[in-house]
Amino acid sequence: xxxxxxxxxxxxxDFPIFDAKSRSLKKSVLGRAGGRIGxxxxxxxxxxxxxxxxxxxxxxxxxxxxxxGAGKTTLLRLMSGIYEPTRGHAAVHGKVAPVFDLAVGxxxxxxxxxxxxxxxxxxxxTKKQMATRIDDIxxxxxxxDYLEMPLRxxxxxxxxxxxxxxxxxxxxxxxxxxxxIGAVDSEFLAKARxxxxxxxxxxxxxxxxxxxxxxxADLCDTAIWMEHGTVKEFGPLREVLHHYKGRDxxxxxxxHRDART
Amino acid sequence: xxxxxxxxxxxxxxxxxxxxxxxxxxxxxSQGWKQRALWxxxxxxxxxxxxxxxxxxxxxxxxxxxxxxxxxxxxxxxxFQADIAVLLPHIAVGLLIWNFISGxxxxxxxxxxxxxxxxxxxxxxxxxxxxxxxxxxxLFFLHNLVxxxxxxxxxxxxxxxxxxxxxxxxxxxxxxxxxxxxxSGILATRFRDIPPIIGSVVQLLFYLTPxxxxxxxxxxxxxxAERAQLVELNPIFHFVEILRRPLLGQATEWRYWLVxxxxxxxxxxxxxxxxxxxxxxxxxWV
Numbered sequence: 001x002x003x004x005x006x007x008x009x010x011x012x013x014d015f016p017i018f019d020a021k022s023r024s025l026k027k028s029v030l031g032r033a034g035g036r037i038g039x040x041x042x043x044x045x046x047x048x049x050x051x052x053x054x055x056x057x058x059x060x061x062x063x064x065x066x067x068x069g070a071g072k073t074t075l076l077r078l079m080s081g082i083y084e085p086t087r088g089h090a091a092v093h094g095k096v097a098p099v100f101d102l103a104v105g106x107x108x109x110x111x112x113x114x115x116x117x118x119x120x121x122x123x124x125x126t127k128k129q130m131a132t133r134i135d136d137i138x139x140x141x142x143x144x145d146y147l148e149m150p151l152r153x154x155x156x157x158x159x160x161x162x163x164x165x166x167x168x169x170x171x172x173x174x175x176x177x178x179x180x181i182g183a184v185d186s187e188f189l190a191k192a193r194x195x196x197x198x199x200x201x202x203x204x205x206x207x208x209x210x211x212x213x214x215x216x217a218d219l220c221d222t223a224i225w226m227e228h229g230t231v232k233e234f235g236p237l238r239e240v241l242h243h244y245k246g247r248d249x250x251x252x253x254x255x256h257r258d259a260r261t
Numbered sequence: 262x263x264x265x266x267x268x269x270x271x272x273x274x275x276x277x278x279x280x281x282x283x284x285x286x287x288x289x290x291s292q293g294w295k296q297r298a299l300w301x302x303x304x305x306x307x308x309x310x311x312x313x314x315x316x317x318x319x320x321x322x323x324x325x326x327x328x329x330x331x332x333x334x335x336x337x338x339x340x341f342q343a344d345i346a347v348l349l350p351h352i353a354v355g356l357l358i359w360n361f362i363s364g365x366x367x368x369x370x371x372x373x374x375x376x377x378x379x380x381x382x383x384x385x386x387x388x389x390x391x392x393x394x395x396x397x398x399x400l401f402f403l404h405n406l407v408x409x410x411x412x413x414x415x416x417x418x419x420x421x422x423x424x425x426x427x428x429x430x431x432x433x434x435x436x437x438x439x440x441x442x443x444x445s446g447i448l449a450t451r452f453r454d455i456p457p458i459i460g461s462v463v464q465l466l467f468y469l470t471p472x473x474x475x476x477x478x479x480x481x482x483x484x485x486a487e488r489a490q491l492v493e494l495n496p497i498f499h500f501v502e503i504l505r506r507p508l509l510g511q512a513t514e515w516r517y518w519l520v521x522x523x524x525x526x527x528x529x530x531x532x533x534x535x536x537x538x539x540x541x542x543x544x545x546w547v
Contacts, residue, residue: 015545016545016546018546077381077544080384081384082380082381082384082544083544083545084280084541084544085280086545096384098382098384100382107306109310109313110306110310114306117302118299118303121296121298121299121302122299122379122383122385123383124296126298127298127302
């Protein structure tokens, strides 16, 4: 088996924005008879990502920082293979486990256990493999009897526990985490952090988008700073965060850690 | 230290096939097929979901179908002054098949739109959603098949070995459900007017297809016998006939199989071309 890798070469993601009119057949069929009406016949395009050239290898733990709308989530989706680049190239090797929107891929009407199973199957597990892991996941989530209840009775934090429990138990080679996992309480966060750390050590690549500097510092060593759909800076986490925030936010954090060790 | 991505290793992109290639399209289909456990489970879940917390559960599928078939059977055999022992099984079995076809066509055009969340948030082959749809419709059909069994007990038909033809016939129906979902699903994701168009066409087709009426009855009436032959132009007619005839113990005619075979080949060709060219665009369009 080859090591997991993510290679993006000048990759672009352009979204066509169809408004109600241009998304209909009327434009394509009737529009032809009336001739072109200025720019109206063209579909406006949003360049969500431009010229992304990134190469990640086994052991890379990358933080994704940037303002809202800078393209962090889109980049994660590009890395997961959901979007194929409209221009440029992308090659992703390895088993990808994304944790994006925590509500998606989960059915609110069925029980937590069933959701664990479905999520696992989506991530490429077999039913048998999931059966052997389910106790481990249940123990990790600490949800106990709640796992028998339909998911709609869960709080956001409980859903996060479930989603994290699944991805961290299936040994993915590439783990893509989007912000939003901050909804869990600090005790569980510490536990999840340990488990994610273990996971990254064991397997391949972690890309983590978050606004929590501390969490990033714990899990990542490098960072990508996204701005307006391009990579503004790619380098060691502390430096990138320093430039991004305008001050050395991690100085204290690292001082603490150094003192501990 | 480096200040940008250029300082790091340049990505090595092997000669992988691009987004618009046959190999990617076929890989999507085969990877979707490999995830049988997933769509098999989801298909069941869809059915259980619909009847959650009801006492009879999925049995409602058979019951509601039975009620409609019985009602229409009685009504139309009275209207056409036909023998209920002949027309009722004809209508009921026709309805079963029609339900499968219309389910594939109607839900097919919404297959990607309805799964927007899954497509945008979990990487999975597109064909997975198509397999799930056809599987769900197959499960509905199998539930409804109970009605056929009951009818065969009440109104015995001369069922022979030709009944076995029902199996390849149904496989053909499933295959056609696949390309219809791929083709109309992708096009409808781009052009959102397609689902309502398909909706009204399907409704019209129900009346154009001999389900609540029968070609034999019309052929007996010299005034409309000639016009009744126009039904041969309706492709759905052939799909219904290849399966209905074996189920009712009637002799099949190879003409139906030929038409269905040609449609299957042409349809899959169109579906695969669409898959090759627009597979990667669906995530952008939903």
